[in-house]
Amino acid sequence: MTNDMPILEVRDLCTTFSRGGVALPAVRDVSFNVGKGEVLGLVGESGSGKSVTLRSILGLSRRYGDVTGDVRWMGQDISRMPERKLRQIRGRDIAMIFQEPMTSLNPLLTVGMQLTETLKAHTDLGRAARRDRAIEMLDHVGIPSAASRLEEYPHQFSGGMRQRVMIAIALAANPKLLLADEPTTALDVTIQAQILDLILSLADELHMGVILVTHDLGVVAQTCENVAVMYAGRIVEQGSVRQVLRTPRHPYTVGLMRSVPQDVPPRTQLYSVPGTPPSLEALPAGCAFAPRCQNQTEACLSARPTLETISEGRAAACFNPMAIAQGEVA
Amino acid sequence: MTDITAISAEATPPQKTKLQLALRKPGFLIGTFIIGVSSLLALMPGVFAPLDPNFIDYNAVKQPPSWAHPFGTDMLGRDSLSRVIHAYSVNMQMAILATIFALIIGVVVGALVGFYRGIADMIFGRLVDAIITFPFLVLVIAVVAVLGPGLVNMYIAITLVGWVYYARLMRAEVIAQMGNDYASAGVVMGYSDSRIIFRHLLPNAITPVIVYWMTDMALAILLGSSLGYLGLGAQPPQAEWGVLIAEGRNFITTAWWLSLMPGIAIVLTGLGFSLVGDGLADLLRPRG
Numbered sequence: 001m002t003n004d005m006p007i008l009e010v011r012d013l014c015t016t017f018s019r020g021g022v023a024l025p026a027v028r029d030v031s032f033n034v035g036k037g038e039v040l041g042l043v044g045e046s047g048s049g050k051s052v053t054l055r056s057i058l059g060l061s062r063r064y065g066d067v068t069g070d071v072r073w074m075g076q077d078i079s080r081m082p083e084r085k086l087r088q089i090r091g092r093d094i095a096m097i098f099q100e101p102m103t104s105l106n107p108l109l110t111v112g113m114q115l116t117e118t119l120k121a122h123t124d125l126g127r128a129a130r131r132d133r134a135i136e137m138l139d140h141v142g143i144p145s146a147a148s149r150l151e152e153y154p155h156q157f158s159g160g161m162r163q164r165v166m167i168a169i170a171l172a173a174n175p176k177l178l179l180a181d182e183p184t185t186a187l188d189v190t191i192q193a194q195i196l197d198l199i200l201s202l203a204d205e206l207h208m209g210v211i212l213v214t215h216d217l218g219v220v221a222q223t224c225e226n227v228a229v230m231y232a233g234r235i236v237e238q239g240s241v242r243q244v245l246r247t248p249r250h251p252y253t254v255g256l257m258r259s260v261p262q263d264v265p266p267r268t269q270l271y272s273v274p275g276t277p278p279s280l281e282a283l284p285a286g287c288a289f290a291p292r293c294q295n296q297t298e299a300c301l302s303a304r305p306t307l308e309t310i311s312e313g314r315a316a317a318c319f320n321p322m323a324i325a326q327g328e329v330a
Numbered sequence: 331m332t333d334i335t336a337i338s339a340e341a342t343p344p345q346k347t348k349l350q351l352a353l354r355k356p357g358f359l360i361g362t363f364i365i366g367v368s369s370l371l372a373l374m375p376g377v378f379a380p381l382d383p384n385f386i387d388y389n390a391v392k393q394p395p396s397w398a399h400p401f402g403t404d405m406l407g408r409d410s411l412s413r414v415i416h417a418y419s420v421n422m423q424m425a426i427l428a429t430i431f432a433l434i435i436g437v438v439v440g441a442l443v444g445f446y447r448g449i450a451d452m453i454f455g456r457l458v459d460a461i462i463t464f465p466f467l468v469l470v471i472a473v474v475a476v477l478g479p480g481l482v483n484m485y486i487a488i489t490l491v492g493w494v495y496y497a498r499l500m501r502a503e504v505i506a507q508m509g510n511d512y513a514s515a516g517v518v519m520g521y522s523d524s525r526i527i528f529r530h531l532l533p534n535a536i537t538p539v540i541v542y543w544m545t546d547m548a549l550a551i552l553l554g555s556s557l558g559y560l561g562l563g564a565q566p567p568q569a570e571w572g573v574l575i576a577e578g579r580n581f582i583t584t585a586w587w588l589s590l591m592p593g594i595a596i597v598l599t600g601l602g603f604s605l606v607g608d609g610l611a612d613l614l615r616p617r618g
Contacts, residue, residue, distance in 0.1 A: 091520035104511035108533045
């Protein structure tokens with residue numbers, strides 16, 4: 001837990017894409033803070049706006065859509081910053097890793113070239129020093145015989161190894177915040193845990209904040225301090241992981257939690273939230289989750305619940321929140 | 331840790347197989363051989379041609395192929411074989427000069443509009459539509475008609491029209507490459523646009539352009555000879571295949587070899603470039 005000023009403040013972030021004249025509200029009114037060294041989980045189904053939120057923070061979305069709201073980095077508004085200035089923050093202060101290690105490295109350049117490229121862009125290190133730092137970083141992320149692998153190409157690495165390389169590249173310039181966009185989704189289960197451990201231990205060691213996007217509440221439970229649950233572009237519940245998992249208020253959070261199999265006998269059918277998320281082109285007038293919700297009432301269909309603060313740092317957007325007793329699910 | 335190293339060792343494919351595989355394909359080998367020989371003839375025609383291509387011998391006019399003149403002689407008694415060989419210099423030069431500037435312009439413009447999109451891309455799209463609507467040859471002839479006949483003007487004309495095809499290809503490939511996370515990663519790492527475009531996207535996107543280039547060189551020779559035939563490209567007495575075919579046209583019934591031999595040279599060289607392009611397409615297919 002952090003008590004000093006947050007390093008990243010996101011206020012009322014909205015990102016809208018348009019396709020054929022139809023507006024697609026991918027992210028709506030998203031607000032959260034990340035403190036120094038804090039690990040925040042951003043959870044939700046595919047298409048809930050998690051990745052777009054991350055990309056909007058770094059200004060990747062504004063080329064393709066309309067982004068409004070405030071993104072403050074160390075108190076400085078970066079959401080309206082020109083590309084030229086933003087470039088100094090990207091990679092040096094805030095780094096990002098992607099879901100697909102197979103495509104996130106340039107297949108034509110050696111791993112060493114890609115590592116030193118970041119250093120060249122953001123540090124004053126000389127040629128030899130960059131090489132040393134590159135070896136040090138590869139070593140740091142657990143790649144054996146780092147020096148000899150610098151000359152190798154990405155296709156000579158396995159998926160887990162590539163993700164390690166990606167992490168090494170992202171962390172080379174000592175960023176203070178890492179945006180991790182489902183960094184383990186494309187990996188084998190055995191490698192997933194290793195990569196997560198790696199990210200967390202590095203974050204701890206380097207006092208780096210992390211926003212971890214995932215659809216796996218199990219991962220959040222193990223790794224994060226705070227969590228924000230997103231649905232159809234909005235945050236529907238947020239708070240500390242302990243509180244949210246122990247006493248979930250939003251029915252969607254409960255659905256997600258029940259989707260993680262826990263102590264079930266073999267061959268029982270796994271739970272899934274009924275229905276599918278709404279299309280962004282045709283969001284319902286009321287609560288976006290209402291059509292799939294067990295607690296649905298008349299009010300849910302006509303009006304949209306706002307994110308109400310429940311207690312310090314804890315909020316949920318629901319007219320009929322789960323009773324506290326439901327908390328035993330956690 | 332040990333299991334990971336084992337996996338990565340296993341995932342390392344042997345490096346040279348692609349080249350070995352391509353070299354084992356007969357088509358690629360034949361194509362390389364043809365282009366190799368053609369280049370040799372183009373670089374030093376004097377070494378291979380038995381006679382001066384412009385040496386006129388009125389005592390040996392329109393002679394059929396013989397040991398003295400394997401390809402026969404033309405209406406001025408010039409040795410056809412020597413003229414066909416000397417034409418290699420001009421026609422191979424066409425393959426390069428008529429395409430290389432189109433390639434460079436097309437690659438740069440295509441990469442830029444593919445990366446930035448927006449208004450420039452829309453204008454580019456209209457321009458492509460407009461140019462592609464016309465048959466290539468008609469447009470080139472129109473430009474040459476304005477500039478005047480001659481080799482240099484022909485190169486300018488072909489470049490003015492031809493770059494569009496490269497740019498179109500490059501643009502599509504750059505857009506496809508931008509779907510890969512390494513492009514976003516470049517932005518996220520704070521790299522400059524030019525670095526992302528020219529160091530990361532371009533090398534990954536250029537493969538189809540290179541393959542098309544090979545085909546285009548064959549087309550350039552064909553187009554250059556066509557213009558030579560029509561009197562808009564190389565000018566007589568320069569030995570150039572199109573010019574040679576045009577010279578033999580009036581005697582096609584009595585001295586068929588005059589048009590046939592340069593025709594065969596065009597077909598062979600074109601085939602060579604196409605086979606090399608085909609082989610390159612396999613060779614350059616991106617690794618996994």
